[in-house]
Structure formats: structure tokens, C-alpha cells
Amino acid sequence: MMLYLDNAATTLKKPLSVYATLFKSTLFSGGNAGRGGHKMSMDAVRAIVDTQDLIAQLFNIKKPKMLFLRKMRRTL
Numbered sequence: 001m002m003l004y005l006d007n008a009a010t011t012l013k014k015p016l017s018v019y020a021t022l023f024k025s026t027l028f029s030g031g032n033a034g035r036g037g038h039k040m041s042m043d044a045v046r047a048i049v050d051t052q053d054l055i056a057q058l059f060n061i062k063k064p065k066m067l068f069l070r071k072m073r074r075t076l
Contacts, residue, residue, distance in 0.1 A: 025047075031040025033048050052066050 029040050029043050031038065031042070031044040033041065033044040035041055048068065052068075055061075055066065
């Protein structure tokens with residue numbers, strides 16, 4: 001089964017929690033996942049892994065196999 005979720009590109013208004021998280025991340029972190037072993041980079045990796053775990057719980061996926069990709073062309 002494949003599940004494709006793309007809300008960010010098509011939804012102008014987002015919940016306030018999305019803006020708060022982006023603001024907090026930009027202000028206090030700013031690390032790139034997979035681009036180093038420093039704290040900011042590792043925090044970004046942890047955020048991605050935590051998000052994957054939450055999505056797996058939401059859809060009752062036992063062994064999550066997920067890809068987070070940018071741009072539609074890359075997903076095809």
C-alpha cells in the first residue's frame with residue numbers, strides 16, 4: 001500500500017502549531033539532517049525520526065518504510 005500526503009504545497013493557511021514549530025526551529029536550531037554530527041544536525045534528524053514514528057502510529061504501520069521527499073518530480 002502506498003500513501004501520499006502533500007498538504008504543504010496546496011494549503012495556504014496552516015495550524016498555528018505549524019508556524020510556531022517553524023519559528024522555533026529557525027530561531028533555535030537551523031541544523032540540516034544528515035549534514036553533520038553536531039547538535040543542531042542531530043536535532044533535525046531526531047525531529048524527522050520522531051515525525052516518522054508519529055505517522056506510523058497514526059496509520060498503524062508496524063515497520064515504517066517512509067520517504068520524506070521534496071518536490072513532486074523527485075517522488076516520481
